[in-house]
Amino acid sequence: MSRKGWTFLSNHGHVLVCLADNPDMLIRDMADNIGITERAVQQIVADLEDAQVITRHREGRRNRYVVRRDVRFRHSLEAGLRVGDFVDLLRQRPRLRRLTAEESARPAVAQRDAR
16 A cells, blocks of 8 residues: 555454444455455454454354454553444444545545535
8 A cells, every 4th residue: 555545444443344334244345345355354354353352153154243342452552442432433434335536535524514
């Protein structure tokens, strides 16, 4: 990613957002929404599971994920923040929707006013 294309959340954060929005989301759909490979999503899901941020439950041929809201963030700068607080903050925004290139380029205030 170029320095101009950086985002506030890492891919781990993006996967967490996807799972918080839709616990039944397929790996393929997460990869498409985030813009990374399915293999990368699989590795991130494994990381989140290993860190006990999420739990995975098998339901037939599908997986269902539960975000563990009580888990604290790992970095010392965010150690006081729980995953549930982060998820709640993100729930204040519209559910997953990819922005057009034009919307992405506009400041957030202009996007909110345009709705």
